[in-house]
Amino acid sequence: xxxxxxxxxxxxxxxxxxxxxxxxxxxxxxxxxxxxxxxxxxxxxxxxxxxxxxxxxxxxxxxxxxxxxxxxxxxxxxxxxxxxxxxxxxxxxxxxxxxxxxxxxxxxxxxxxxxxxxxxxxxxxxxxxxxxxxxxxxxxxxxxxxxxxxxxxxxxxxxxxxxxxxxxxxxxxxxxxxxxxxxxxxxxxxxxxxxxxxxxxxxxxxxxxxxxxxxxxxxxxxxxxxxxxxxxxxxxxxxxxxxxxxxxxxxxxxxxxxxxxxxxxxxxxxxxxxxxx
Numbered sequence: 613x614x615x616x617x618x619x620x621x622x623x624x625x626x627x628x629x630x631x632x633x634x635x636x637x638x639x640x641x642x643x644x645x646x647x648x649x650x651x652x653x654x655x656x657x658x659x660x661x662x663x664x665x666x667x668x669x670x671x672x673x674x675x676x677x678x679x680x681x682x683x684x685x686x687x688x689x690x691x692x693x694x695x696x697x698x699x700x701x702x703x704x705x706x707x708x709x710x711x712x713x714x715x716x717x718x719x720x721x722x723x724x725x726x727x728x729x730x731x732x733x734x735x736x737x738x739x740x741x742x743x744x745x746x747x748x749x750x751x752x753x754x755x756x757x758x759x760x761x762x763x764x765x766x767x768x769x770x771x772x773x774x775x776x777x778x779x780x781x782x783x784x785x786x787x788x789x790x791x792x793x794x795x796x797x798x799x800x801x802x803x804x805x806x807x808x809x810x811x812x813x814x815x816x817x818x819x820x821x822x823x824x825x826x827x828x829x830x831x832x833x834x835x836x837x838x839x840x841x842x843x844x845x846x847x848x849x850x851x852x853x854x855x856x857x858x859x860x861x862x863x864x865x866x867x868x869x870x871x872x873x874x875x876x877x878x879x880x881x882x883x884x885x886x887x888x889x
Contacts, residue, residue: 627677628670639666645713649676649791659876674799686802712737720826733832733886741823743813744845752804784866832886838863
């Protein structure tokens with residue numbers, strides 16, 4: 613049974629969907645991407661392969677059905693802090709993180725700072741590993757610097773790029789367009805700027821801060837990607853760094869939607885192989 617709750621966390625209200633939280637089931641915390649909402653993980657609640665797990669799918673502050681942050685703080689650090697508060701409120705002793713895009717970055721930084729070792733593993737779905745992964749954040753920066761971000765966000769990005777462009781080919785992008793209608797421009801801009809900053813190449817290295825941090829994680833982890841979206845430079849980095857990864861095809865930036873049945877079957881297998889399923 614799916615439960616929907618709105619919890620007061622710090623300076624706002626956080627919306628979360630979750631299944632029954634029964635021990636000894638493994639818990640999966642899903643974290644959506646930039647401009648997204650928990651709607652991108654809708655198939656998780658429909659998948660037979662997920663029936664044996666407890667699923668927790670929040671909308672981060674400023675996105676989906678969650679409120680805006682009263683203090684205007686949408687930084688990655690604040691989003692992570694609120695997610696840890698959610699973990700505490702739901703009394704989650706241990707869990708896996710399944711993060712998409714920005715959510716993959718957030719999952720990476722959550723895991724790297726998890727001193728209590730509550731995170732048992734990380735499934736990173738096209739998070740930002742190299743400077744090649746700037747999907748559109750650079751365009752956000754340019755629009756903001758030119759003083760036309762709101763116009764760019766509402767017209768060029770939502771309508772032209774997402775709806776008419778990506779959405780004409782991929783059902784996942786039409787769902788992304790739906791989520792974008794509930795994203796606050798302030799949250800989108802703040803998080804896009806951080807993505808841009810964190811995906812600048814580290815001196816003398818192929819990867820960026822998130823890529824370096826992800827590669828250094830000592831826990832079960834897997835990088836999942838769609839055949840039609842991941843930059844060639846990032847594919848080469850995955851091989852160069854000997855990072856376990858799984859390609860889904862045909863799929864765009866949202867393989868958990870474009871190849872939902874295969875993705876959630878694989879996710880279940882990963883959890884079981886990690887020894888907690």
